[in-house]
Amino acid sequence: SAVISQKPSRDICQRGTSLTIQCQVDSQVTMMFWYRQQPGQSLTLIATANQGSEATYESGFVIDKFPISRPNLTFSTLTVSNMSPEDSSIYLCSGLQGVQYFGPGTRLTVL
């Protein structure tokens, strides 16, 4: 099984600033994903992080707002840019290794 860590675990940010979330997997995974989850809600897929190329974004999510990098098979970053209070949420990364494993999440509050 894969163990996934995320940094930071939580943050409180000001409107208009940006935050980069890091996701590290302890072993190689074939695919990595970024999700957003509002409290009490299901998961919404933001994008698939592709190694060495541009991420594949879901409808409603754009690269300018959520730039993603994946330089290798075990690491990815998600940046939430020009934040507004509507971006307050939990951001989860996951890696696929037969089963999809999830990181602990980053709880973001935008004031």
Added chain:
Amino acid sequence: ELKVEQNPLFLSMQEGKNYTIYCNYSTTSDRLYWYRQDPGKSLESLFVLLSNGAVKQEGRLMASLDTKARLSTLHITAAVHDLSATYFCAVDGVNKFYFGSGTKLNVKP
């Protein structure tokens, strides 16, 4: 786009009772996953169902998959308070996963 429907969304049950959570999905898929999420925590993988007729059991939980009916069930036997959590099913689409809305289970002592 693949749709995944779970029901019920909320389930309050007494300890010792049995119940079933249902997960229906809209298009063909041979892989279905069940996850558990405790409040404030991330998702924990419970079961991976990889073919029609697959059945997996762990403790008081048993999951099954009927790909022809596009239906998976998560059966809870003799519920205990420790099973209180939110349960999600997820269907493997083409290079991505589609999650159900989740079933929030509360087992009352």
